[in-house]
Amino acid sequence: MGLDGTFHILTLGCPKNRVDSETVISLLTRRGLRHVDDSADAGTVLINTCGFIQDAKKESIEEILDIASRKADGQRIVVFGCLAQRYAEELKRELPEVDAFFGVNSHDDILGYIETESPVPAHAGQGARPPAPYAYIKIADGCNRGCSFCAIPAIRGRFASLPPEHIVQQAAELIDSGVRELVLVAQDTTSYGREFRGYGLCELIEDITSIPGDFWLRLLYLYPSAVDERLIETVAGNDKVCKYLDIPLQHSEDRILGLMRRKGSRNVYSALVGGIRSKIPDVTLRTSFILGFPSESDKEFRALLDFVREAGFERLGAFTYSREDGTAAYGLGDDVPEEEKERRYHELMMLQAGISLEKNRSMLGSVVRVLVDETDGDVAICRYQGQAPEIDGVVIVEHTGSSVRKGGFIEVEITEAYDYDLKGEPV
Numbered sequence: 001m002g003l004d005g006t007f008h009i010l011t012l013g014c015p016k017n018r019v020d021s022e023t024v025i026s027l028l029t030r031r032g033l034r035h036v037d038d039s040a041d042a043g044t045v046l047i048n049t050c051g052f053i054q055d056a057k058k059e060s061i062e063e064i065l066d067i068a069s070r071k072a073d074g075q076r077i078v079v080f081g082c083l084a085q086r087y088a089e090e091l092k093r094e095l096p097e098v099d100a101f102f103g104v105n106s107h108d109d110i111l112g113y114i115e116t117e118s119p120v121p122a123h124a125g126q127g128a129r130p131p132a133p134y135a136y137i138k139i140a141d142g143c144n145r146g147c148s149f150c151a152i153p154a155i156r157g158r159f160a161s162l163p164p165e166h167i168v169q170q171a172a173e174l175i176d177s178g179v180r181e182l183v184l185v186a187q188d189t190t191s192y193g194r195e196f197r198g199y200g201l202c203e204l205i206e207d208i209t210s211i212p213g214d215f216w217l218r219l220l221y222l223y224p225s226a227v228d229e230r231l232i233e234t235v236a237g238n239d240k241v242c243k244y245l246d247i248p249l250q251h252s253e254d255r256i257l258g259l260m261r262r263k264g265s266r267n268v269y270s271a272l273v274g275g276i277r278s279k280i281p282d283v284t285l286r287t288s289f290i291l292g293f294p295s296e297s298d299k300e301f302r303a304l305l306d307f308v309r310e311a312g313f314e315r316l317g318a319f320t321y322s323r324e325d326g327t328a329a330y331g332l333g334d335d336v337p338e339e340e341k342e343r344r345y346h347e348l349m350m351l352q353a354g355i356s357l358e359k360n361r362s363m364l365g366s367v368v369r370v371l372v373d374e375t376d377g378d379v380a381i382c383r384y385q386g387q388a389p390e391i392d393g394v395v396i397v398e399h400t401g402s403s404v405r406k407g408g409f410i411e412v413e414i415t416e417a418y419d420y421d422l423k424g425e426p427v
């Protein structure tokens, strides 16, 4: 934190990393340190890294090198998170510009390091950023699923739920501070409460949504075979829960799913999608797929495209397969050439762009409730329940009224539809 008690935090990777960064920001600001938006103005730059797949590792290292190349006299660089956990020794050797490395779940160590290294001056703590109207809440860490391609269990350890009282209290504090959308995240959100008798994700949803106030609750990272009738009914029957389910399927074809060590099959997934749509007719379904898994044939890829056409996911993300050290799939090789993985990726995303545009067009003329994330002059960046923050599109609203303010809910009529975004007018 140098002598001026300022810090900047750069977060790479998924929303779970974002939660960790928010926790570190909260710990440091409570100690009187000041967060700044530009790394050049910071006494300490913290980089929360991602080590999930090759591209993420590359991005993390490039960002560290970029920050290191601009390191000012007296500035400190602290690297933490998944990449630092996984490759601590190599990184220490290769990146001497970095002053300290910490793994995952090391908030207290980071705090201790910073408190030791940088006394807080009297003026610190001023100028806190206005909060975003949405916030992530981590409800568990680690994962026991053992998907063959995934390094997460090795990095983050066994699944462990956070205590419900802690989560509900955090939710209440966030709502009290003006947050209007809570996003529950974990590596495997559906396993929440597996250590507790008779208390799981549905009970947690009920407890959080019992908090008084006008807010949305959103669920991300649901494991497909654990999305059961009860969870679907809980989402369907609770006005505060976004009619939005994020269920990464990773593939549709049985042979590949078997190699991935994922539960379920094409038929099971089709039935799941159909069951959800029949119980929650206005649901937005998000999923993600891995392309170019070892031995994935062109025929299997085409079958995946057919599955995507049939299921008509409103939102879809895709990754090209990345062979990771220490995973069960490592021994399967990596026989699909990178160019072919990229080709499959683009073909799938082209298909999805068309599906998404069609779904967006079907909303023309409808009136939806949106949350205003940002305002800039007469333009507001908003989202309806079917759009998760940071990963999905937005509703752009041009307005002249003062009733449109950041963190408020407004009703808008959808007037224009694009591949991923919508435009609307206040009604």
Ligand code: SF4
Pocket (backbone or CB within 6 Å): 143, 144, 145, 146, 147, 150, 151, 152, 153, 187, 188, 223
């Ligand atoms: S569910 Fe599978 S892909 Fe997700 S974190 Fe766990 S092991 Fe990794």
